[in-house]
Amino acid sequence: MAEEQRSGALVPIRPPVPPAPPLVDPRLSDVDEWGRSERARALVRLLYDPIYRSWFRAEWEGLDRIPTSGGALLVANHAAAIPSDAPVIIHGIETELKRPVYALGDFLFRRTPMVGTLWSRLGGVSAHPDNAYRLLRQGELVLVFPEGTKGTAKTYDSRYRLRRFGRGGFVEIAMRAGVPVIPIAVVGAEESMPTLWRSTAAAKILGLPYFPVTANMLLLGPILGLIGYFPAKFKLRVLDPVSFDVPPDQERYSKSRVMDEAEAIRVSIQEELHEMLRHRQSVWRG
C-alpha cells in the first residue's frame, strides 16, 4: 500500500511483480515430462547400433532436409507386423542429428505392461492431437505414421502400397503448430517381417488391432518370430519439407485443404517408394 501512495499516481498502480526465481526441482532421474529418458535412449542406441549398421545396413538420403533446431513433423510410411521402421528412423536421426525424436504411437502401447513404460522412456508418446501440438510447439521433432495400424496390418502381397493417411489430422496439427511436414520414404521394413495372413478372430479375442502370422514366426517360432527380423536392406529418403502458408493456432482449418495436402504428401511418398523400388537390385543387398 505504501508503495502505491509514493508513486503519486491518480489510480493505484499495482507494484510490478518481480520475476520469480526458478523453483527448486529436486529431480533424481532424467525422465522428462513426456516420459522420455535420454539415459535410456543412450543405452538403447548403444545396443541397437549394431542392428542398425550391420543387420539392416540403414542408408539415408537427404538427412540435411531435417532441421537441426525447431519443430518439424516427420511423416513416414509404416510397415512390418511389429514395426521395424520406427526404431531405424529414430536411431538414424538421433545419431546423425544429435537431437531427440518423439514418436507418436497407438494408445495400445500405454495399456500394455512393460512395453508401455519402455516405449514411453524411449520417446514414445500417445498419438493424441494435443500431445503432437505441444511437442511441436516445444520445438521437438515428432515422428508420425499416418497410416497407423492399417499400414502395419497389411499383408505381404500389398507391400509398399500406402494406406489412407488417416483423416489428414497430421496436416492440421502441423498447420496449427506452424511447423513443416517432412515426408520420409522407407524401403526395407516390409520385407523385414512380412505378414502372410491375418486372423480376425484371434485379434478380437486378444483385443489387438490385428493378429498377424508372419514369415518370421513360421521360421523362428511364435516367440522369437516377434523380434527376429529378416536382414532386409533399409533405405530411407527424406523428401522436401512441406510448409503450409496458413497462420498457426487457428480454431479450425479448411477440411478440404487439409485433405488435399495430406493426399499430396501421401502421393509424394508413394511415388518416391516406386522410384526407390525401381532402382532396388535385391531385397537383402539393396
Added chain:
Amino acid sequence: MGPSGPTERRAQGAGRRVLVTGLSTFWGGRVAQALEADPSVDVIIGLDTEEPTVELERTEYVRADQSYSILSRLVRATRVDTILHTFLTVDSTGSSGRALREANVIGTMNLLAAAGAPDSSVRNLVVKSSTLVYGASHRDPAWFREDMARTSLARTGLERSLLEVEDYLSDFADDNPHVTISLLRFANVLGPDIRTPLSRLLDLPVVPAIAGFDPLLQFVEEHDVVRAILHVMNEEIPGIFNVAGDGRLPWSECASLCGRRTAGILPPFGTERLLAPFERLTELPAEVLSLLRFGRGVDNSRLTSTGFAYSCTSAGAVDAYAKAARLRRTIGPAPGYRWERDVETFFRTSSAVVRDS
C-alpha cells in the same frame, strides 16, 4: 497475496464475511487459519459435521448434519458474501461409495440452494474439486486443459460424484450470473502434513506399483492449495482452473525421493477386480489404481496466467513430503489438536481474557 479485488463492498470499508464448509477437514482448517491472518476478512464461519482439528482464533464453528441442510438458514442469518466450499471428499478410502456421494452431491446441492436463494448475499463461491474429474486412461492426452473432456467413463462413485457436483455448479453459474464462481481442480496433493492415498503408499517400506507400469504423476504442494484458494477468492477470478505443480515424474522416482523403492506387486491384469474385495485393507480404491497405471497430467497455465505463482514443482511437493516423513519417522507424529467447546467459549467470550483490540 496481491491487492484486493474490485468490489464495492471493500471500497466502502467493510470486510469480507466468509463461510468455510468442511472446517474439520484438512483444507477447511488450513484455509480458515489463513483467513484469520487476513485483516480484510471480518467474519469467518466454519461449518462441518465434526469438530475442528486445528487451532482457530476467531473462526466460529457451526455443527451441521451430513447433508448440510442447515446451510440456507446459516447463510441468511450471517449474510456471508463468500463461500469457500472445501469439503468435497476426494479420497474414497474409509468411506462407503454411497455415503461419500451423498455428502459430496447432496451437500453441494444444499450449498448451491442456499447461495442461490433470491435474497442471498453470496457474491463469491470457490469450490475445491479435483483432477479426478479427468479420470486416468490410456487414451488421455499428456496434459488435460480445463476444457478437455475425460476419455473414459467415470466408473467409481467418487469420480461420478465430483462430475455431478461440477454439473450442478455450471447450472448454478448459468442461473446466477451475479455470483463469481471459481472452480479449482487440484492434482494429487503432497506435503509435510496431509495424508492421502498416495502418501500412505509412499510411507510403506516397499512402495507398491502395478507390475510393468511406471506412470508419470503430477502433484501440488499443500501450501499451494491454500494459496490457490485464497488467490482466486481475493482476486475474484471466475472460471475453472487446474491447480498442479510444474512437471511430471515417474512413480518410481517419487519413491526414490522418499528413500524407497517401488515393487511391482500389484498384478497388471484384472487389478481392480482382484483388489476390490480388499479395498478396506489395501486402501487402494479404483481411482488410485488407474492413476498408478496411467498417471495423469494437467495443464496449469490458465491459473498461472492470472498471476498465481507456485511455490513448488511436482518433484518439489514430493520432496517436501519426503522431508517431513523422515522427521516423523525419527520423532513420531505431531500431537493432534483437540477442540473443546468450553475452552473455545472461554477464550472467545470470557471477560477474564485480556484482548488487545
